[in-house]
Amino acid sequence: MSAKEQKKAKRFGMVIDLDKCTxxxxxxxxxxxxxxxxxxxxESNKLDSITWMxxxxxxxGKEYPDADVCYLPRPCQHCEGHDGHSPCVxxxxxxxxxxxxxxxxxxxxxxxxxxxxxxxxxxxxxxxYFNWWDPVWPKGMEKMLSPDVSVRMRGxxxxxxxxxxxxxRAMDKAHLExxxxxxxxxxxxxxxxxxxxxxxxxxxxxxxxxxxxKLKQSPNAFRLLERLGTNTKVYYVSEREWVRRxxxxxxxxxxxxxxxxxx
Amino acid sequence: xSALEEKAKESSDNNGxxxxxxxxxGLAASLIFGWVVFPKLLYSQKxxxxxxxxxxxxxxxxxxxxxxxxxREDGSYAGVPKLAQCVDCHEDVQGExxxxxxxxxxxxxxxxxxxxxxxxxxxxxxxFSHAAHVKSGGMDCKTCHGPIGESESLKPYEENRITGYSxxxxxxxxxxxxxxxxxxxxxxxxxxxxxxxGVRQNSVQTEKGACFVCHK
Numbered sequence: 001m002s003a004k005e006q007k008k009a010k011r012f013g014m015v016i017d018l019d020k021c022t023x024x025x026x027x028x029x030x031x032x033x034x035x036x037x038x039x040x041x042x043e044s045n046k047l048d049s050i051t052w053m054x055x056x057x058x059x060x061g062k063e064y065p066d067a068d069v070c071y072l073p074r075p076c077q078h079c080e081g082h083d084g085h086s087p088c089v090x091x092x093x094x095x096x097x098x099x100x101x102x103x104x105x106x107x108x109x110x111x112x113x114x115x116x117x118x119x120x121x122x123x124x125x126x127x128x129y130f131n132w133w134d135p136v137w138p139k140g141m142e143k144m145l146s147p148d149v150s151v152r153m154r155g156x157x158x159x160x161x162x163x164x165x166x167x168x169r170a171m172d173k174a175h176l177e178x179x180x181x182x183x184x185x186x187x188x189x190x191x192x193x194x195x196x197x198x199x200x201x202x203x204x205x206x207x208x209x210x211x212x213x214k215l216k217q218s219p220n221a222f223r224l225l226e227r228l229g230t231n232t233k234v235y236y237v238s239e240r241e242w243v244r245r246x247x248x249x250x251x252x253x254x255x256x257x258x259x260x261x262x263x
Numbered sequence: 264x265s266a267l268e269e270k271a272k273e274s275s276d277n278n279g280x281x282x283x284x285x286x287x288x289g290l291a292a293s294l295i296f297g298w299v300v301f302p303k304l305l306y307s308q309k310x311x312x313x314x315x316x317x318x319x320x321x322x323x324x325x326x327x328x329x330x331x332x333x334x335r336e337d338g339s340y341a342g343v344p345k346l347a348q349c350v351d352c353h354e355d356v357q358g359e360x361x362x363x364x365x366x367x368x369x370x371x372x373x374x375x376x377x378x379x380x381x382x383x384x385x386x387x388x389x390x391f392s393h394a395a396h397v398k399s400g401g402m403d404c405k406t407c408h409g410p411i412g413e414s415e416s417l418k419p420y421e422e423n424r425i426t427g428y429s430x431x432x433x434x435x436x437x438x439x440x441x442x443x444x445x446x447x448x449x450x451x452x453x454x455x456x457x458x459x460x461g462v463r464q465n466s467v468q469t470e471k472g473a474c475f476v477c478h479k
Contacts, residue, residue, distance in 0.1 A: 009465075084467030092468070100473035101465035107475035111388045150388040150479055165479050168390050172338030175394035 011080070011104035012162055013205040013233030014192070015215040016073055018243055020199035023071030027053050030194030031075075034163060036145045038135030038152075050129040052076070052160040053191050060242045070243045073200070075191065076127040076160035077224060077232035078106045087230060088119035088128065096157075104205075104233060105162050113156040120157060124225050125232075128159045162202075163189040184210050205233060222247045222257060302437045306421040306430050312370075312377055313362040316415045328404050328412055340393035343379050346370060380420035382431045383408065383448065390479035400462075409445035453477055 031053040032039065043049045058070040079086035084099035086106055096112035097119055099105075120128045134154040137145070145151060148165035152158050170186040184203050192202040203210030215221070216235045222244045223232045238244055245256050324330035331344045349371070356367045370377050385391060396402045404412070421430035433439070434447030441447050444456075457472045458464070466473040 089468060095468050095474075098469070098474045099467035100475055101467065102463055102473065103475070105475060107473065107478070109388070109474045109478050111386070111478075112474070148390075148479060161475070164475050165390070168392065168479065169338070172392050172394045174338070175392065175399045176334055176336075176338040178398065180399070 009101055009104075009206065011205040011233060012167075012187075012203070013078065013104070013212060013216075013235065014075065014189075015201045015212045015221065015235045015237060017199045017201075017215075018070050018072060018236050018238040019240070020197045021055075021071045021073060021195075022197055023055055023057065023069075024196065025055055026194045026196055027073050027191035027200065028055060030190040031160070034146060034149070034190035035161070036135075036149045036151050037158075038131075038133075038137070040133075048132055050131070050158065052127075052129070052158070058243065058246050068240065068242070070238065070240065070246070072236070073191070074125060074127065074224075075162070075189075075234060076106060077125050077230065077234045078104060078162060079230040079232050080104060081229060081231050087122040087124060087228075091118045091122045093118065103164075103167065105164055105167075106159075107164065108157065108159050108161065110150060110152045110156050110158065115155040115157060117157060124228055124230060128157050130157050131155060166190075220244065224248070298437065305424060307424055308419040308421055309380055310419055311380055311417045313365040314360075314416050315362070317412050318415045321412050332404075334394060334398075338394045343381060346374070346376050380422075380429075382418075382420060382429050384429055385432065385448070386426075386428060388478055390477055406444050407448065409443065450477075 028051055031037065032051070035052060037050050037052060039050075040048055053073060053075045056072045056074060058072055060066070060068045060070075062068070079088075080099070081087070081090075084101060086099055089097050089099045089106060093116060094112055094114055096109050096114070098107045098109070100107060115130065117130055120126075120130060131152050131154050135151055146165075148169065166189065167182075167187045170182050173186070174180065174182055184207075189200075189202050192200045201211050201215055203212040205212055205216060207213055212235075215237065218237050220239055221235045221237050223235055224247050226232075226248055236243075236247060241256055250256065320331070321327065331348060333341050335341055349366075353363075353367060353371055356364055366377070369375070396407075397404075422428070423430065423433070432448050434441055434449075436446070439447070441452075444452075454472055456462075457476075463473060463476050464471055
């Protein structure tokens with residue numbers, strides 16, 4: 001990569017405001033519909049169900065009147081590690097998952113994956129899912145699938161792609177109009193647009209003109225399991241300290257956010 | 264040497280000769296099967312709904328290939344024309360060919376789309392941007408599609424019985440040799456050009472093209 005390209009390199013990422021999230025699950029639904037994610041008869045079986053975007057419920061474990069809950073949407077965190085050395089990419093024996101220096105997106109190539117699930121073991125965020133079965137769509141529904149996302153077969157791993165096909169489509173239009181750069185609103189993920197509370201903000205973390213650039217600098221911003229050095233591109237924001245503390249494994253004497261700053 | 268030993272020697276000589284002969288026959292049969300019979304078995308031949316002359320149409324339109332194969336406003340590529348585009352000229356039977364009559368009577372009049380078999384159809388996992396190659400890359404159609412614009416009739420569509428893909432993806436040559444850029448269109452052929460021209464070589468794993476350039 002030349003210096004000029006390096007300068008233009010993007011790091012697409014998210015900032016999710018956990019104080020705004022109501023846990024409605026619209027992001028999960030939008031994600032499944034957008035990405036042709038197969039569903040099962042019993043979606044409550046979490047060993048079998050596939051949720052690229054999943055909303056977790058956190059509680060502070062206190063009794064009324066101090067009880068508090070927080071909903072935490074978890075897409076793939078698109079770890080950068082050190083120079084793209086993300087946990088899943090570095091262990092994949094098939095080169096089926098890859099880190100792009102151009103977009104900062106961790107890809108998953110379904111036709112390349114042979115289902116060893118090493119990446120699933122390596123992922124600290126449980127963002128990867130294994131297809132135990134071939135997808136079965138209710139009759140007629142296969143005609144409603146998105147042609148922009150290829151469907152996955154039994155025996156392979158899949159995960160959130162930050163709706164990369166939307167980037168491809170947006171770039172198509174840019175090429176036609178003689179541009180190489182996208183405006184912020186031209187490429188947005190399905191979950192971002194579906195969130196009724198506006199809790200998710202998506203954009204280029206390297207671009208000072210994008211909303212995420214400022215939001216991630218908030219003193220209330222944190223990332224999940226930051227001290228693993230995964231250098232993720234999904235930031236969370238919460239004014240509540242117990243929520244920020246829940247983002248990592250703190251010992252009782254450690255201050256919130258203190259250890260993370262070392263990285 | 265006793266008569267018995269002599270006889271044994273004679274027969275073993277004969278056996279050796281036969282063994283070599285059978286080996287050569289077997290080898291030849293295997294080679295013929297592998298290089299001639301198998302490719303024929305592997306691909307089924309399908310005829311297009313009716314014949315079409317690119318050469319004839321190319322002479323009648325003003326904007327070359329783009330007259331019928333154009334970009335949509337959103338940057339996507341229209342690919343094979345829909346019936347609506349053909350109907351402008353083909354409302355009634357024009358020429359005297361049988362194919363023209365088939366087209367008008369079976370497709371134009373009942374308003375049915377023509378089920379063309381697309382030679383260049385890539386597998387489901389492939390994302391190809393015509394806009395990036397033609398508009399930003401400045402490539403011409405011929406580099407990948409060959410001189411299809413000069414063809415006077417449509418060749419039979421050969422479908423791989425195992426994968427269901429068109430033979431144009433693997434290429435005509437079963438050994439995988441090619442003499443033109445458009446002879447094959449496998450991943451290697453795409454990456455060959457991408458590596459040569461340094462297109463988006465930003466993968467951490469391979470230091471070559473990232474997977475999420477052509478895959479979806």
